[in-house]
């Protein structure tokens with residue numbers, strides 16, 4: 134079973150190579166997508182980046198208020214802090230965030246939403262933390278038609294190789310994260326059911342990646 138400790142351990146173990154790896158697997162596009170996500174947001178107010186990882190979103194943010202990042206992985210946060218000295222970083226869980234209601238004008242999640250174990254609980258927290266009319270923006274992988282085939286290959290023929298290269302915890306995590314990927318239509322529905330109004334969706338890389346902007350209703 135995937136627990137939050139597994140998530141934290143997996144990301145801590147890859148933290149030093151994370152930026153390099155992410156740039157590679159996105160064909161050098163991640164920087165551009167993150168900047169495009171940020172351009173969708175109002176610059177006013179405090180910004181919270183959930184699952185901030187190595188802090189790239191906050192580093193690129195030009196909002197006028199505080200820049201706060203939170204993550205389950207201490208090793209990711211250490212790298213983030215070394216990059217952005219003026220940002221605040223908090224070790225914590227997206228499903229239970231230690232901030233006062235209405236503290237933020239915007240909340241961002243880049244490549245995080247599908248990793249959350251209880252997404253509904255996160256959305257309730259996000260709604261609580263945003264001020265009236267506050268914005269929630271997501272960048273993530275869209276579920277695509279070959280996802281079930283990829284999961285089958287990873288669960289069966291590729292499993293021995295995967296276990297050998299990555300170990301059981303990481304391999305199971307990779308499979309879980311694919312099984313958990315959602316289509317942007319499913320994400321939109323979840324947000325709307327939790328009281329957000331989805332105002333914009335953009336797709337990148339033949340629809341494999343989506344950028345989404347929602348507003349607290």
Ligand SMILES: C[S@@+](CC[C@H](N)C(=O)[O-])C[C@H]1O[C@@H](n2cnc3c(N)ncnc32)[C@H](O)[C@@H]1O
Nearest residue numbers: 144184185186204205206226227243244245248
């Ligand atoms: C794929 S990385 C994305 C990092 C960064 N946002 C980016 O765009 O590169 C996912 C991050 O989400 C964090 N994460 C996953 N579940 C979380 C949770 N429940 N609460 C806080 N952080 C979480 C992980 O520790 C990891 O650093």
